[in-house]
Amino acid sequence: RAEWGELAGLKFQQQFEELARQQGGEHQIAPAQRVADFAAGRASGSLPRTSYIPGITPSRLDEWMPGFIAQGLRQGLGTFGRRMRGYLTNEAVVVGVESRTSTPVRVPRDRETLMHPETKGLFPAGEGAGYAGGIISAALDGERIAEAVKNYIR
Numbered sequence: 108r109a110e111w112g113e114l115a116g117l118k119f120q121q122q123f124e125e126l127a128r129q130q131g132g133e134h135q136i137a138p139a140q141r142v143a144d145f146a147a148g149r150a151s152g153s154l155p156r157t158s159y160i161p162g163i164t165p166s167r168l169d170e171w172m173p174g175f176i177a178q179g180l181r182q183g184l185g186t187f188g189r190r191m192r193g194y195l196t197n198e199a200v201v202v203g204v205e206s207r208t209s210t211p212v213r214v215p216r217d218r219e220t221l222m223h224p225e226t227k228g229l230f231p232a233g234e235g236a237g238y239a240g241g242i243i244s245a246a247l248d249g250e251r252i253a254e255a256v257k258n259y260i261r
Contacts, residue, residue, distance in 0.1 A: 116211060117211070120189035120206050123172070123173070123176075123206055124173050124204060124206055125203055126172070126206040127203050130164075130166045130239075131164055131166075134161070135161035135163045136161050136163065137159055137161070137163050137164070137202045137203060138163070138165075138166030139151075139154055139157070139164065139165065139166060139199075139203065140165065140166060140167065140170075140200070141198075141199070141200055142189065142195060142196065142199035142200065142201055143182060143195050143196060143199075143243050144197070144198075145181070145201050146181055146184045146188065146195055148169060148183060149180075149246050150165065150167050152165070153165070153200055154155075154200060155200060157202065163202055166203075168201060168203050169181075172203065173214060175186055175195055180201070195239060212238060213236065213237030214231035214236040215247045216230070216231045216236070216238070220255065220259070221251065221252055221255040225251050230252045230255060232248055232252040233248050233249060254261075
């Protein structure tokens with residue numbers, strides 16, 4: 108939406124996560140659906156156990172997620188199902204939603220000192236500051252920042 112400007116993606120993400128929270132019962136329980144049921148557009152009467160510790164609850168994901176996402180997922184699952192025999196199974200589960208990604212903005216930092224160029228002693232780091240894209244790169248960036256902080260304190 109135009110009124111959200113450059114933060115439209117973050118606002119959309121927030122709304123999508125809120126829908127998932129509501130569908131999960133307003134706790135950390137996640138809405139879920141068997142993959143075969145999702146692909147066929149039908150409700151799952153029961154769900155198999157998953158590794159998601161807070162738990163899952165049956166939900167027609169396609170009824171509350173944005174249509175273009177449901178359609179894209181269905182098409183992708185169908186393609187995988189045709190290419191990888193046994194992929195579309197009733198034992199696989201779609202658990203929603205994992206919508207976090209690396210930040211779309213980058214906090215400025217000096218290439219040499221690794222500090223913010225205008226705020227002495229501030230060391231932007233990791234995914235939240237836009238300098239990593241996952242666990243390993245965030246850890247490596249954290250090591251670089253720790254060394255820079257050590258040098259700064261000396």
